Amino acid sequence: MSRHVPRHDRWEPHGTTEFRAAGGLRVFFQRGAWWAEVSYRVLAEGAATGDPAAWAPHVDELGPFKRPRNAMVDAERHATYLQCHHARRITTGSE
Numbered sequence: 001m002s003r004h005v006p007r008h009d010r011w012e013p014h015g016t017t018e019f020r021a022a023g024g025l026r027v028f029f030q031r032g033a034w035w036a037e038v039s040y041r042v043l044a045e046g047a048a049t050g051d052p053a054a055w056a057p058h059v060d061e062l063g064p065f066k067r068p069r070n071a072m073v074d075a076e077r078h079a080t081y082l083q084c085h086h087a088r089r090i091t092t093g094s095e
Contacts, residue, residue, distance in 0.1 A: 007069070007072060010022070010076075011025075011027070011072055017029035017030075019068060019072065021072070021075070021076075022093070023079055023092040023093050024038060024039035024040055024079075024092045024093035025037070025038055025039075025072075025075045025076065025079060025092075026038075026039070026075075027068050027071040027072050027075060029068070031064070032064075033063060033064030033065060033066070034063060034064065034065040034066070034067060034068050034070065034071040035061060035062065035063035035064060035065070035071060036061070036062040036063055036065070036071040036072070036074055036075035036078070037059060037060070037061050037062075037075070038059070038060045038062070038075055038078050038079055038082070038092075039057070039058070039059050039092070039093060040057075040058055040059075040060075040079075040082060040090055040091065040092045040093070041055040041056060041057050041058065041090070041091050041092075042055070042056050042058060042086055042089055042090050043055055043056075043088075043089040043090070043091075044056060045089075055091070060078060062074050062075060062078060079092060
């Protein structure tokens with residue numbers, strides 16, 4: 001990214017207890033705390049990229065957090081870690 005994008009531009013509110021960001025990131029209030037959810041799919045080792053059955057879906061839940069901002073920061077850090085760790089074998093979001 002060439003410029004800083006503020007958090008309120010990256011995260012879109014969905015009601016009073018949920019925020020969503022591009023790339024399968026979701027922050028929500030549940031069980032008295034804020035939680036973060038990261039959705040992604042990983043390509044199996046040695047599988048062809050065009051084979052849809054080779055992509056394994058995953059959802060990581062992070063938390064609990066005291067504030068929604070803390071959950072947002074941790075969700076973004078976790079997504080960055082996954083991108084670095086899996087390189088080209090990962091796709092984020094539901095598509």
